[in-house]
Amino acid sequence: MRNIILASKSPRRIEMLKRYCEDLKIVSPNTEEYVDENDSPQTTVMKIAFEKGLDVYKSCADKGIIIAADTVVYLDKIMGKPENEHDAFNILKLLSGRTHKVYTGICIIDSINLRKVVDYEETSVEFNELSDDLIKSYLKTGEYADKAGGYGIQGYGELLVKGIDGCYNNVKGLPLTRLNNLLTKHFSHKLL
């Protein structure tokens, strides 16, 4: 049985993958998340996921299948985690009453057989009209801080969302179905 190594410090990614990998090894990547203005959101998340995977490939003594991911929100521009509460307020104002895309890039590296696959998943998320009062109440929960786009669909952020089209887990930061398909097709490994 090959080691599965998650290159992430995201509590959501850890929780999601742990359900399928009892002996999951977790290694935090040490990378700067640089966004090139000329890149599409799809290219951006794949590049950053690859950088995270490569960093852990270089630093981790254990060999196995390394999985890394990166999530951004896209509406008119690429949005990562808000810098502060004010930034989060402006992002949520922009998302209010509109449909945005969430992209998660996945990078899988087999450090034994030296194979690598990079891909992404896309989900559309429609937001309710958000009053300034609702945004302020939401920000008070503090949930916005470590989330792309300043909200968490799996938390109080569910009240901001009118509907989604596509993979729910992709919005939470790890598209499990796409990951399982990639693992099965390219690495002969099944999550279940």
Ligand SMILES: Cc1cn([C@H]2C[C@H](O)[C@@H](COP(=O)(O)OP(=O)(O)OP(=O)(O)O)O2)c(=O)[nH]c1=O
């Ligand atoms: C939109 C949205 C994002 N998110 C999270 C998923 C990601 O953890 C985070 C985006 O940040 P990322 O930079 O993708 O990941 P991270 O810094 O949390 O973790 P690591 O780089 O160590 O893997 O936003 C939610 O949890 N719920 C949501 O609804």
